[in-house]
Amino acid sequence: MMELDAVIAANRFGLGARPGELALIAANPRGWLLNQVGNTAACQITADGLMSGTQAFEALQAYLQARNAQQRGGDAVRFQADERGRLANLVGQTIGRDIEARIQHAITTPASFGERWVQFWSNHFTVAARSAQTTPFPGTFEREAIRPHVWGRFETLLIAAETHVGMLIYLDQAQSIGPNSQAAQSGAGQRRRAGLNENLAREILELHTLGVNGGYQQADVTEFARALTGWTIAGPRVRRLAGNAQIGEVVFVPALHEPGPRRIMGRSFAASGKNQALDILRFLAGQPVVARQIATKLARHFVADDPPQSLIARLETNFLATQGDLSALAKTLIKSPEAWMPEAGKFKTPNDFLISTMRAGGVASTSTQALRGTFEQLGQAPWRAPSPKGWPDVATEWAAPDAILKRIDWSNLAADALGESTHPVRFAEEALGPALRDTTRTAISRAQTARQGLVLALMSPEFQRR
Amino acid sequence: MTNRRTFLTAGLSGLTLAMAGARASFAQAPANSGKFVFIILRGAMDGLAAVAPYADPDYRALRGNLALAEPGSPDGCLPLTAGFGLHPNLQTLHGLWQERRMSFVHAAASPYRERSHFDAQDMLEAGTAQVTSGSTGWLNRALALLPASPDAEGVAIGRTIPLVLRGTGKATSWAPPLAPESDMDTLMRLGDLYAGDPMLATALAMAIETNQIADGAEAGMSGRNRVGAYASLASAAARILSAPGGPAAAVLSFEGWDTHANQGATRGQLATRLEALDQAVAALRTGLGPLWSQTTVVIATEFGRTVRVNGTGGTDHGTGGAAFLLGGAVQGGYMMGDWPGLNRLHEDRDLIPANDVRTVFAAGLAHAWRLDQAVVMAEVFNA
CATH class of the missing domain: 1.10.8 (Helicase, Ruva Protein; domain 3)
Structure with a gap:
């Protein structure tokens, strides 16, 4: 009989077994997982039409320019209609393609522990789509700043994440300017109503490194924010201050940087321009x-x-x-x-429930157009975490009564799609192996219809938990 | 393997697409053949409750509280052939019997002899002695017997095409554009599964309670009670069938017949379902209008239920069950097949499967499309 370890490897560490996968894992569950560690190539997503951070920034600029141009025109009704189209276009060519590619990868990858590992770090360094400005970036951020570095050192990952165009926009760093910087002292800086923005500095300390009780004070936040000034993106105006860098490129602009040494948590950091913030990040990573x-x-x-x-x-x-x-x-x-431990302690998030359902159903490709709405209705639209803290990671946040009912209703729909070629008991056996309890197997086999049997399988405690 | 298209319809917003597709494909050619409607009662309808063998000497002893009174007595069954009576809630069916537009068979079964609902449903729908992954449905195979025309097509009322209509013949589906909610029975079964999981058990119980409050105490989870939907699905089928160039066949699935506990006799959950089934037949007749006279309906279920009442006032999975053949095109008013009696039971628990339910399917197809029943048996059912 297959060991429970194979199921634990597939479900607790991974995104659930595809048909036949459990048997493969059973030969050596720990080896199956260890083989994925360090396999950076298996964690990359390549698909046609996916944009780089720079390209996504250009797409955002094009959108903003078109919007601003029309706003000056003044026909409000026409503006509303065109704006919807413009926004849909921006979403479609940026995050839309990324969502599609990410779901596609998650439901088919043989390295599903690697994907869980990626998504853990992507959530740790949350960049969410919460506005037109932030919408183009979460996908490109994950592909460029997270995926290449998840098997390296934390410090490398930290620096890649904090200096990516997506993070600089999401946490408002791009517009932060040193109050005593060259630019702020000149007329140009004053026209931009520019000043210090502490958002990125605070979240790095509170969420990405030390934690809320990590021993830092407000003064440390402000000092760190000063050190971060100068790190920005080459926009239409800024690029002139950055040696005519390419639009969308992440640059350090000395003219925006707050001059002087900084002192954080009792440690001094010399005035080293671009390196000052990087030195602080390295210091934090080592705490x-x-x-x-x-x-x-x-x-x-x-x-x-x-x-x-x-x-x-x-x-x-x-x-x-x-x-x-x-x-x-x-x-x-x-x-x-x-x-x-045999006891399944974790309750699947909506994302992992949907992905593992499609994996269990052997779904090879799917149009995410309709599926995207499903992620949203179940409470976890891709890259739409409510705050920089990311998605919650405990059952009480996901198992509200209405949320359970929504999962059941979706299972009812999914069962129709899966049911044409799937026997409910075999489906449960392929997905859960020895984790399938006798009571569940019996309940599934006694279901009134194949659809009901699949709903019971999908909503069983052993499929919902891992 | 599930393909791209089926998963698209599984998204919560894919349903209207399916509807538009179904409408578009019926666009042409006049209907000149008859209409055939197959109603599957999923979950195993208790044949002995629908058609009571009230004069069988063992009937009352075996059926106990579930036995129906003789015709003419208060709450008595409605008289059919001598010794057999319809459940009092099947008024429309009884009217059809009196018009000689309805026949029934008792102790009928597919070749399946085990007791899994969905394996049995597969067998019922495949219409063959074996079911494999490549199986097609008997109604789909029957479409090939029709002269080639755009209306030689079947429609399933539901979100997918059930096995009975799957195959090389043209088949489509139509689903009402409503949020697809799971029914109360499924929620109850999940409640049982969550017995050892307090978090899920509490969440589910609270969700059900909230829903009941939202729906109003009277209606109680009405949206999750499939019974109410039977007649509206039948009306939808009638509309699609009677559209110009509408399909020659339709399949309806009514779920929720698995009455393991508190089945009830003249009142109760099974009586409610039988009434809903009766109303669905009435809705079909009304909706089809003049086309009713060219329509044949077969009502069947995957298997019967145990003859004896179980310890919780219900019945368990059995073998022989009842099926109906009715419609404006049917010359009826008689009982088909043999009655094996209740003095001897299959495995000492079930009504003996004395009749092959596929014979009723063949008879229905022959009625509907003016075919030779022996040819249908041979070509569609390989029997």
Whole structure:
């Protein structure tokens, strides 16, 4: 009989088994996971028409220019109608394509632990589409700043994330200007009503590194924000200050940078221009409290809402010992006995429920047009996290009564699509292997219709949990 | 493998597309052949409740509280052939019987002899002795017997095409553009599955309660009660069939017949469903108007239920069951097949499957499309 470990590898660590995949994993569940660690190529998404960050910025500029030009014209009704079309076009060519490619990758990849790992980090460094300005960037951010670095060092990932065009726009860094910078002192800076914006500095400290109780003060936030000034994007005006850089390129503009040394958490950082903020990021990445933060978050994501202290401690120790080697961290997680307890401690997010359903159904390709609405109705539209904190990671946030009912109703629809070629009991066996309880198997086999049987399989505790 | 198109309709907004497609494909050619409607009662309707063998000497002892009174007594069944009576809620069907537009068969079954609902439904719909992944449906195969014309087509009322209509022949589907809600029965079954999972159990119980309040205490989860939808689905089928160039065949699926507990006799959950079925037949007749005279309807279920009442006032999965052949095109008013009696039971629990339900399908197709029943048996059912 197949070991439970194969199911744990596929469901708890991965995005669920595709038909036949459990048998493959069963030969060596830990080996199957370890093989994915460090495989950066398997975590990349390439598809036609996906934009770089620079291209996405250009698309945003084109949209803004067209909008502003028409706004000056003054026909309000006509403007509303055209604006809808413009916005749809912007969404379609940027985040729309990325959503499609990401779902496609998630439902077909044989390296589904790698994809979970990517999505964990993508959520840790949330860049969400919350406005026209931010909409073009989450996909390109994940492809350019997250995916290439998830198996490297935390510090490298941190710097890649904080200096990407998507993050600089999402957390308002692009318009932050040192109050005593050259530009602010000149007339140009004053015309732009420019000043310091602390948003990125605060979220780096609070969410990306030290944590809210990580020992920093408001003064540290302000100091860090000053150090970050100058890091911006080459827009139509700024590019002239940055040696005529290409539109959309991330640049450091000395003229916008707050001059002088900075002092953060008792440590001094010399005035080194571009490097000052990078030095601070490296300093933060090495703080012991970061190891604790990341260890806790990872254990909560993969193992339990209230994870065992022994697991957190082991991950923390490893992070410290390897200076944040993320491959070593993943291997430590895989080798931890706490991660292989038979009891399924985690409740799937809507995203993982939908993806694992399609994987279990052997869906090879799908139009995400209709599916996108489903993600939204189940409460987790791709890259639309409500705040920089990202999506919540505990069951109480996802298992509200109405949310459960919506999952059941969607399962009812999905069962129709899956049911034409799927026997409900076999479906459950392929997806859950030995994790399928006898009571569930019996309930499925006694269902009144194949559709009802599939709904019971999809909504069973063992499919909903991992 | 699920393809791109079916998953598209599974998105919560794909339904209107399916509707537009169904309308467009009926655009031409006059209807000159008869109409055939197949109603599948999914979940296993209790044949002994629908058609009571009230004069069988073992009937009352075996059926206990579920037994119906004789015709003429209060709440009595409606008289058919001597010794058999319809459930009192099947008024429309009884009217058709009196007009000699309805016949019935008892103790009927497909070749399936086990007790899984969906395997049995597959067998019922394939119409063959075996079901494989490549199986097609008997109604689809029957379409090939019609002269080639645009209306040699079948429509399924529902979000997908069920097996009975799948195959090389032209088939489409139409679903009402409503939010597809899971029914109360499914929610109850999930409630059982969540017995060991307090988080899911509590969430589900609260959701059901909230829904009941939102729907009003009287109606109680009316949106999740499939019974109310039977007649409106039948009206939709009638509209599609009677459109110019409308399809020659339609399939309706009515779910929720799995009455393991508190089945009830003249009142209760099964009586409610039978009444809804009766209203659906009435809606079909009204909706088809003059076309009713050219229409043949077959009503069948995947298997019957146990003869004895179980410990929770219900019946469990059985074998022999009842089926109906009715419609304006039917010369009826008689009982088809044999009655095996209740003195001996299949595996000491079920009504003996004395009749092959496929014979009723063949008879229905022959009525509807003026075909030779023996030819239909051979070509469609390989029997």
